[in-house]
Amino acid sequence: MTTNHRARRWALSGAGLTLALSLTACGGNVGGGSDSDEEFPGGDPITMLVGQDPGGSTDLIARAAADGLSDELGVPVTVENRPGANGALAAQQLAGEDPDGHTLMVYNGSLAYITPLAVGEGEAPDIADFDIVTGLSLDDYVLVTAPGSGFSSVEDLAAAGRPITFGTTGVGTGSQLSQELLFAQADIDATAVPFDGGSPTLTAVLGGQVDVGSVQLGEAIEQIESGGLTPIVTFAEERPSYLPDTPTAVEAGYDVPVQQSRAVFAPQGVPDDVMQTLRDGFEAAFETEAYQQLNEDNLLTPLEVDGEEIRERWTENLDNYRAVVEEYGIDLGGDA
Amino acid sequence: MDLAPVLDGFAVVLEPTNLLYCLIGVVVGMLVGVLPGLGPAATIAILLPITIGIEPVTAIIMLAGIFYGAQYGGTITSVLLKLPGEASSVVTVFDGYAMARQGRAGTALGIAAIGSFAGGTISIVALSFLAPLVASFALDFGPPEYTALALLGILLVATVSSGSRLKAVVAACVGLLLATVGRDGFTATERFTFGNLNLADGLDFVPIAMGLFGLGEILYNLEQRHNATQAPTKVANVWPSRQDLRQSSGAIGRGSVIGFFLGILPGGGATLSSLAAYAVEKRRSKTPERFGKGAVEGVAGPETANNAAATSSFIPLLTLGIPANATMAVIFGALLVVGVTPGPQLVTEEPELFWGVVNSMYIGNILLLIMSIPLVGLFVKILRVRPAILAPITVLITLIGVYTVNNSVFDIVLVIVFGVLGYLMKKAGFDPGPLLLAFVLGALLEDGLRRSLLIFDGDATGFFTRPISGTLLVVFLVVAVYPFVASLRSRRRQEPAQDTSDPNTKELV
Numbered sequence: 001m002t003t004n005h006r007a008r009r010w011a012l013s014g015a016g017l018t019l020a021l022s023l024t025a026c027g028g029n030v031g032g033g034s035d036s037d038e039e040f041p042g043g044d045p046i047t048m049l050v051g052q053d054p055g056g057s058t059d060l061i062a063r064a065a066a067d068g069l070s071d072e073l074g075v076p077v078t079v080e081n082r083p084g085a086n087g088a089l090a091a092q093q094l095a096g097e098d099p100d101g102h103t104l105m106v107y108n109g110s111l112a113y114i115t116p117l118a119v120g121e122g123e124a125p126d127i128a129d130f131d132i133v134t135g136l137s138l139d140d141y142v143l144v145t146a147p148g149s150g151f152s153s154v155e156d157l158a159a160a161g162r163p164i165t166f167g168t169t170g171v172g173t174g175s176q177l178s179q180e181l182l183f184a185q186a187d188i189d190a191t192a193v194p195f196d197g198g199s200p201t202l203t204a205v206l207g208g209q210v211d212v213g214s215v216q217l218g219e220a221i222e223q224i225e226s227g228g229l230t231p232i233v234t235f236a237e238e239r240p241s242y243l244p245d246t247p248t249a250v251e252a253g254y255d256v257p258v259q260q261s262r263a264v265f266a267p268q269g270v271p272d273d274v275m276q277t278l279r280d281g282f283e284a285a286f287e288t289e290a291y292q293q294l295n296e297d298n299l300l301t302p303l304e305v306d307g308e309e310i311r312e313r314w315t316e317n318l319d320n321y322r323a324v325v326e327e328y329g330i331d332l333g334g335d336a
Numbered sequence: 337m338d339l340a341p342v343l344d345g346f347a348v349v350l351e352p353t354n355l356l357y358c359l360i361g362v363v364v365g366m367l368v369g370v371l372p373g374l375g376p377a378a379t380i381a382i383l384l385p386i387t388i389g390i391e392p393v394t395a396i397i398m399l400a401g402i403f404y405g406a407q408y409g410g411t412i413t414s415v416l417l418k419l420p421g422e423a424s425s426v427v428t429v430f431d432g433y434a435m436a437r438q439g440r441a442g443t444a445l446g447i448a449a450i451g452s453f454a455g456g457t458i459s460i461v462a463l464s465f466l467a468p469l470v471a472s473f474a475l476d477f478g479p480p481e482y483t484a485l486a487l488l489g490i491l492l493v494a495t496v497s498s499g500s501r502l503k504a505v506v507a508a509c510v511g512l513l514l515a516t517v518g519r520d521g522f523t524a525t526e527r528f529t530f531g532n533l534n535l536a537d538g539l540d541f542v543p544i545a546m547g548l549f550g551l552g553e554i555l556y557n558l559e560q561r562h563n564a565t566q567a568p569t570k571v572a573n574v575w576p577s578r579q580d581l582r583q584s585s586g587a588i589g590r591g592s593v594i595g596f597f598l599g600i601l602p603g604g605g606a607t608l609s610s611l612a613a614y615a616v617e618k619r620r621s622k623t624p625e626r627f628g629k630g631a632v633e634g635v636a637g638p639e640t641a642n643n644a645a646a647t648s649s650f651i652p653l654l655t656l657g658i659p660a661n662a663t664m665a666v667i668f669g670a671l672l673v674v675g676v677t678p679g680p681q682l683v684t685e686e687p688e689l690f691w692g693v694v695n696s697m698y699i700g701n702i703l704l705l706i707m708s709i710p711l712v713g714l715f716v717k718i719l720r721v722r723p724a725i726l727a728p729i730t731v732l733i734t735l736i737g738v739y740t741v742n743n744s745v746f747d748i749v750l751v752i753v754f755g756v757l758g759y760l761m762k763k764a765g766f767d768p769g770p771l772l773l774a775f776v777l778g779a780l781l782e783d784g785l786r787r788s789l790l791i792f793d794g795d796a797t798g799f800f801t802r803p804i805s806g807t808l809l810v811v812f813l814v815v816a817v818y819p820f821v822a823s824l825r826s827r828r829r830q831e832p833a834q835d836t837s838d839p840n841t842k843e844l845v
Contacts, residue, residue, distance in 0.1 A: 054388075055675035080743055085519065085536035092533055118524040123536075165791050171524045193479075193790045194522055196783070203681060209478035209791065333524040 040101055040274045045076040048264075049094055049105035051087025057218065057298055058087075061136060061262060062106040064294040068285020073277070086172065087111045091125040091265070099269035101278055104133065109261030110174050113317035117325055118172030118332040127314060131266045132307030133275065134282045137300040139260035140217045140240045141178045143232040143249075144224065146208050152230055154186055154252050157212065163189040167201040167213035170194050172332055175201070175214040177321065178235040178249075178258035184328035185254045205229065216260060217242060218299040235259065242299040256324075261303060263310045279307075342464065345691020349699055354394050354692065361398035362700045365405020366708065370413050370718055374557070374730075375423065376406035377663040377769075378549040382730060384542055384670055385737035392674035393689045397696040399670050403663055404456060404646040404697065407606055408704045411448040411639055412712055415441055424606035424642040427614040431627060431634030438630050446576045447632055448639040449708045451588045455644035456701040458592040459599070463651055463694060470655040471683040473804070477656070479787035480799050484808035486781035489658055491815055492601060493773045504770045507761065511774030514539055515782065522786055534746040541669045543738050543750035544775060548768040549666065550734045551751055552758020554727050559763075576632070584636035587617050591637040595644025600651050605661035606642040613641035647697055653678055654690060658777070662769035665776050673741060 048066050052058040062079050070077040082090040087108050097103035107130070116124040145151045157164055166183070168176035171194050183190040193210050195201040198219040205213040206228060217240060223229040224243070231246040237257040239248055249256045264282065266275075285291055286304050295302055303310075325332065348354060368379045380399050387395035410425030415432035428448065435444040490512070494505045517528040518538025529535035576584075591613045598609035617637040618627045627634050649660040650667075657679035659665040671678045676686060683690050738751045758768045792798035800806045 053675065082743055083537075084742075085533050088536065089533050119519070120526065123526070123533075163793065171521060191790050191793070193787050195787070196521065199677060199681070200679075203475065203679075204478060207475035207478055 040277050041073050041075045043075065044102055045078060046070075046073070046101070047103050048077055048079050049090040049103065050079055050081045051083060051085075051090030051105070051108065051111070052081070053083045054081050057139060057216065057300075058106055058108060058262060060294060060298065061300070064291045065106070065136065065264070065282065065285050068288045068291050069278075069281045071288070072281040072284040085123075086115050088115070088123070088125055091130075094265060094267055095125070095129055097267045099131065099267040099271075101266065101270050101274035103267065104278070105265045106136070107132075107263050107265040109259070109263070109314055109317070110172070112314045113321060114174055114177050114258075114332075115172045116318060117177070117321060127265075127311060129268055131268050131270045131275065132310050133264040133266055133270075133278050134307055135303045135305040135310045136262040136264065137295055138236075138303045139262070139298075139300055140243075141174050141214045141235040141258055141260070142217050142220055142224075142243065142246065143179065143182070143212055143214050143235070144202075144205055144220050144229040145212045145232060146206055147227065147230050148208060149211055149230075151212065151232065153232060154182070154188075154249075154254070157183075157190075157232075158186055158188050160188075160211075163191060164211040165191050165193050167204045167210040168192050168194045169198050169201050169215060170196060174235075174258045174260050175216075176332060177325075178256060179212070179214045180330045180332065181256040181258065181321075181324060181328070182233075182235075182249055182254050184330055185256065202229075218297075221299055236301075240299070240301060258321075261310075261314070263307070263314075341687040341691050342695070344688060345695040348393060348688050348692035349397070349696045353391075354397055354696065355699065357390070357394045357398040358401050358696050358700050359703055361401020362405035362408075362703050362707070364398075365402040365407075366409035366412075366704070366711070367718060368402065369406035369409020369411075369425075371726075374553055375549075375663075376403045377545075377666050378553040379406070380663065380666045380670065381542075381545040381548075382550040382734050382737060384546065384666070384673055385740045387670055387674050388740065392671070392676050393692040395674050396667070396670060396676075396689065396693045397700075399667055400650070400693055400697060401700045403667070404643060404700060405704060407639075407642045407646050408449065408452055408708050411452070412445065412708070415444045415448070415635070416712070424610045424645075425639075426607075427610050427638045428635055430614075431629070431631045434628065434630035435632070435635065440630065443576045443580055443632065444635050445708070445712065447580060447584050447636050449705055450576070450581075451584065451591060451636045451640035452643040453701050453705045454588050455592045455595050455640035455642075456647050456697065459596045459644040459647035460694060460697050460701075462596055463648060467651055467655050467690070467694070468683055470651070471681075474655075474679075474681060474684075476804055478802075479784045479791060480802055480805040481808065482780055483784035483788050484799065484805040484812065485656065485658055486777045486784060488808055488812045488815065489660075489777045490774055490781065491812060493770045493777070500765065503766045507766050507768065507771040508774035511771040511776075512778040512781075514544070514771075515775050515778030521783060534744070538779070539750065539775075540742065540747060541665075541776065542673065542741050543747040544754050545666045545669055545772060546734055546738050547751040547754025547756075548758035548761075548772055549662070551731065551755025552762060552768060554730050554734075555755060555759040556762045558723060558727055580632050584632050587613075587633040587637040588640045590616060590620075591640030592644045594637075595641035595646075596648045598641070599645030599648030599660065601660065605649050605663070606645045609641040609645035610638035613637040643701075650694070654682055654693070657682075658780070659773060662772050665772050668776060 048062050050059050050062045059079065059081060066077040066079050082093055088111060090105055091107065091111065094103060094105045111124060112127045151157055166179045168179060170176065176192060176194065180192065195204060198215045201213045201215055202219060202223065204210050212232065214235065217234070220229055221242065224231050231243060233249045233252050234240060234243060234246055235256060235258040236248050237250065349358065364379065365376060368374050368376060380402055383399070387399070407424055410420060411428055411432070413419045414425040414428040415436050418429055418433040420426045420429055432444045435441060490508060494508045517535055519529065519536045520527055526536070594613045594616060595609040598612060599605060614634060614637055617633045618624050621627065621633065649664050652658045652660045653664045653668055657677065659668045668678060676689060735748055735751060738747045739745065741747065761768050788799065799809060
């Protein structure tokens with residue numbers, strides 16, 4: 001039932017507490033059978049917070065997952081947009097909700113492993129303060145340029161013989177981090193020009209206002225296929241199936257995998273059985289045709305892994321990025 | 337030009353839902369046009385939240401209908417009751433009411449309706465041709481061009497607005513300052529957020545608009561003592577005589593042109609163009625002494641111009657993403673709420689939305705022409721609804737509405753704060769319009785300038801070496817210097833001040 005457990009510190013929850021007490025679900029080791037007759041979700045609706053505006057990728061993913069979950073659990077699952085500060089506002093709200101499984105949030109990886117590098121101490125939420133239900137998908141960044149620029153590889157950029165300008169979708173985004181890392185490693189003199197989101201960045205690249213830009217694959221694919229934009233590299237770990245002919249930055253010799261990733265978060269302390277019901281619900285949602293179609297339409301690579309794996313990946317990402325950023329003296333905030 | 341998207345646009349308008357919302361829009365528009373105080377900007381601001389649930393194109397069709405519908409509605413009370421329901425109909429009072437007292441109220445309303453229709457339609461046709469042309473330069477518009485455009489916009493807003501110029505500048509400066517609140521988009525440094533995450537993305541446009549225009553207007557109107565509604569003059573002879581038509585045809589033509597061009601200019605719009613059209617008619621007339629005593633051109637000119645301007649002010653918004661006046665700023669907000677970013681890409685990326693909205697104005701104008709005469713009596717009755725009933729309901733709708741946009745209690749607080757600010761501003765004679773416009777343009781200006789300087793590697797002369805931004809900056813200089821030259825010249829000539837228009841508007845005529 002909806003026992004009202006106050007949020008418990010993450011550090012305590014890992015230790016082998018008795019089952020009755022370990023309601024601060026430590027995701028990965030749930031293994032055991034769930035008390036299937038426990039009444040979750042009861043008849044109560046589930047709210048899924050989204051920290052972005054309606055209509056964006058995060059919102060669309062949340063809505064598709066919510067539909068599947070609702071069908072599976074038999075209760076309404078409503079998406080509530082709470083945009084602001086790259087999702088930090090929604091995360092703040094989530095942290096204050098009861099961990100009864102009735103309030104969830106679609107959490108962006110960039111908020112977990114990139115924003116903390118750009119903003120001041122304590123301005124980005126800590127993923128250790130949440131339970132993670134399940135991973136959702138990966139979104140790739142691609143470095144593009146206008147055909148008229150004459151660039152088609154990282155070497156071309158290095159050989160430009162002048163400082164280049166690169167458009168980013170904003171400060172503290174994967175778009176910025178991916179390019180900063182690439183140009184630092186390739187020793188290219190480059191200036192970041194931040195825009196408000198993917199569409200203005202693309203416009204600036206198309207119009208030759210900036211030399212290159214890094215945007216999410218789904219936003220650029222139409223222009224790439226029509227020849228309006230030339231892809232240089234993707235920042236994926238391995239070539240995304242949607243763009244098989246473009247090398248990744250890793251292949252090109254630069255160690256900079258940067259991807260947007262999304263996962264479902266819950267307030268800390270969700271009971272194990274509730275967590276299991278939710279996970280089963282999401283698994284069923286991922287199987288639906290509508291959800292898979294959404295992934296395909298938006299060029300998303302499914303990453304429907306366990307919550308704890310997400311936690312590990314994201315924590316590792318943050319540590320790695322922090323290390324490289326320090327190594328190359330990159331300042332994501334006060335950009336040079 | 338390629339006509340296919342234009343025709344598709346008509347298909348969009350003729351969908352029953354869109355027709356219905358167009359009708360709702362123009363009826364609501366006429367309604368608020370009739371009600372003194374509550375203008376179209378306020379109404380659209382209050383109705384912003386309801387657009388969330390409906391299709392973007394449908395929502396904008398309705399809001400646009402409110403805007404130009406209000407221009408029709410404002411005429412009715414000006415003519416019949418000497419009570420301009422809307423700022424843009426103030427000049428209509430001079431001759432319209434005089435005509436009504438001579439028993440020619442019907443003629444005045446008829447001419448106004450015909451003029452409005454003609455002005456609106458001419459403006460739409462011009463819009464249809466001009467907008468794609470502007471949009472074809474879209475990719476050449478980079479940060480430097482936006483910087484120059486925003487600079488020009490802010491200058492025009494401050495110098496051209498009706499009322500005291502100094503006060504407009506002060507309001508615009510406050511708007512610019514408010515635009516700096518939030519996490520800086522270039523360095524991620526917090527500015528004026530006081531550690532509050534709600535402010536990290538800056539102040540949201542919607543609650544500011546709803547507060548300044550919606551709540552502020554309501555509060556201000558409550559203070560006005562409402563005169564007992566006079567019995568409206570009997571309306572007969574709606575169809576103007578042939579002589580009336582002949583007399584006003586020139587005024588309608590000139591009004592269309594004046595309205596169209598002043599509507600495009602930032603800071604222009606319906607009110608200004610109606611003043612300008614009136615001044616032009618009076619100056620051109622061989623018998624200027626008839627003005628103020630029931631000259632039919634005095635109704636035809638301004639009424640045509642305000643509708644033409646209402647339509648053409650959509651051009652900078654839909655093609656460049658720059659709102660030309662306060663109402664457009666609110667519609668700008670509405671587009672953002674429904675998930676559409678107005679800008680050069682709109683015509684090509686969302687042709688259905690663009691042409692759907694543009695073409696809906698043809699239909700809306702026809703609807704207005706059909707409705708405006710028979711419904712006169714009904715609309716006048718609405719004036720009898722007491723503010724004591726109307727005001728609390730509107731406040732409630734406003735507050736519930738703003739919450740639903742972002743599900744944020746903080747936004748409710750913002751509306752109240754800006755509502756009080758809007759009220760105090762009006763009370764002190766400040767127009768909240770320049771504040772809101774400067775707020776919108778301020779973000780554009782700062783981001784554009786900083787982006788440009790990054791691209792130019794800090795070299796400010798780059799602005800002048802690019803053709804579009806260079807031209808815009810030259811225009812900026814001309815507009816900035818012209819008032820001084822003009823005032824010097826007029827002082828030398830000792831031109832007597834015109835009795836109708838306020839001194840600031842003359843420079844534009």
